[in-house]
Amino acid sequence: MTRQHGRRDFLKIGAAAVTTLSIRGKPLAGAAAVVKAQALDKVRIGMVGIGSRGTVLLRILLGLEGVEVRAVCDIIEDRVAKGQGMVTAAGQPRPKGYSRSETDFKRLCETEELDLVINAVRPWKWHVPISVAAMTAGKHTATEVPAAETIEGCWQLVETAEKTNKYCVILENCCYFRNVMLVHNMLRQGLFGELRHCEAGYQHYIGYGRVSGDKVRTANAYPTHPIGPVAQWMDINRGNRFDYLVSMSADGTRGNRDADINTSLIRTVNGQTVTLYYDTRLPRPYDLIYRVQGTKGIYSATLDKIYIEGRSPKRNTWEPIDEYYKQYEHPLWKTWGEKALGRGGHGGADWMTIYRLIRALQTGAAPDIDVYDAATWSCITPLSEQSVARGSSPVDFPDFTRGRWRTASPIGIIGA
Numbered sequence: 001m002t003r004q005h006g007r008r009d010f011l012k013i014g015a016a017a018v019t020t021l022s023i024r025g026k027p028l029a030g031a032a033a034v035v036k037a038q039a040l041d042k043v044r045i046g047m048v049g050i051g052s053r054g055t056v057l058l059r060i061l062l063g064l065e066g067v068e069v070r071a072v073c074d075i076i077e078d079r080v081a082k083g084q085g086m087v088t089a090a091g092q093p094r095p096k097g098y099s100r101s102e103t104d105f106k107r108l109c110e111t112e113e114l115d116l117v118i119n120a121v122r123p124w125k126w127h128v129p130i131s132v133a134a135m136t137a138g139k140h141t142a143t144e145v146p147a148a149e150t151i152e153g154c155w156q157l158v159e160t161a162e163k164t165n166k167y168c169v170i171l172e173n174c175c176y177f178r179n180v181m182l183v184h185n186m187l188r189q190g191l192f193g194e195l196r197h198c199e200a201g202y203q204h205y206i207g208y209g210r211v212s213g214d215k216v217r218t219a220n221a222y223p224t225h226p227i228g229p230v231a232q233w234m235d236i237n238r239g240n241r242f243d244y245l246v247s248m249s250a251d252g253t254r255g256n257r258d259a260d261i262n263t264s265l266i267r268t269v270n271g272q273t274v275t276l277y278y279d280t281r282l283p284r285p286y287d288l289i290y291r292v293q294g295t296k297g298i299y300s301a302t303l304d305k306i307y308i309e310g311r312s313p314k315r316n317t318w319e320p321i322d323e324y325y326k327q328y329e330h331p332l333w334k335t336w337g338e339k340a341l342g343r344g345g346h347g348g349a350d351w352m353t354i355y356r357l358i359r360a361l362q363t364g365a366a367p368d369i370d371v372y373d374a375a376t377w378s379c380i381t382p383l384s385e386q387s388v389a390r391g392s393s394p395v396d397f398p399d400f401t402r403g404r405w406r407t408a409s410p411i412g413i414i415g416a
Ligand SMILES: NC(=O)c1ccc[n+]([C@@H]2O[C@H](COP(=O)([O-])OP(=O)(O)OC[C@H]3O[C@@H](n4cnc5c(N)ncnc54)[C@H](O)[C@@H]3O)[C@@H](O)[C@H]2O)c1
Pocket: 048, 049, 050, 051, 052, 053, 054, 073, 074, 075, 076, 079, 101, 102, 103, 104, 105, 120, 121, 122, 123, 124, 126, 144, 145, 146, 171, 172, 173, 346
């Protein structure tokens, strides 16, 4: 099958999206972009999903100034009680609890006066309905990963964010890793020359329990942790765009089951490539790879080493990265690194993620990650699934920005 085939299929999907949008009386082209919201003194929050991740996020939120957790929701009553207990223990009034049913989040969104609804629910099928309910009720929303499981779900998020003028942020904590932000800073300062290729992967041995707990997918099933940082390094949706991908799954002779390993290759319109792995079934040490190849040098998180031509002491030989932190540490990490490390998991990245979101709402700045990123990073699962099913044919990425990627500015080096 050819690339043309992939394009035709994409047009079909696009057509489905257009129909969906037209039915709701909204043309696909010309929809307004989400504009910056006004600064908030206090950020009033509703938290949906008080499982293991929700508890981590709630703890971080309760440690920040100017945050009030007004409502908590989970289908398990004890978890609601646990969330309420955490909030009162932090000295805030007891938040209202919601646990009547799987859709009680709607009541939370519709009845509470909130600025932001955060969703840390599993299974993932609830992520889109919760985000849409929040935005429709006039609240910003932040969703745990992935933002959506289907292309239609991705479009629904984009369409709702544009229609309601509310933020829909994906809580992609890997974008805030210290090494990821160091590399971002170095890329912007031209140390690697022009960026040509990245390699990244969700390589985390979980075994045969499902990552999502939902359906069987022979696909790149958990792409946002590896692709989030790569997309930011490559200015995706901000002067660059993922063009198409091809994908292949290894599953031995078993077939019709989740891929043991999925390998996807992505090409950008600016002529770069990405190799993206999904590898959670087979015994292996944890490794997200994060390899960056530019015209002047290379970085490897796996090796924790770097080589910059003309700067590294020995020609074509890796050197340790440590010295580079002295000169190129990201400004955010310089200011907040110690606090982040002391307060949150994933090497401080969890704290940075929440801090940056709340800070954006408090200052009236645009969040670092927007609905177009949420859609573009999340859609890799269904796109890779399509490619695998068609013998690794190329499949085009939808342009969720509808052309705005051409004029959008890169997020730049985030200040503190
Ligand atoms: N960013 C990260 O590093 C990271 C790490 C772990 C998990 N996650 C993501 O966080 C999310 C939650 O994962 P987890 O490990 O905390 O799962 P979990 O099973 O521990 O918690 C999920 C919670 O959601 C609740 N829930 C389910 N359906 C609900 C509904 N309809 N309404 C309200 N509550 C509902 C469950 O009762 C449970 O308490 C997932 O999307 C997962 O992919 C992200």
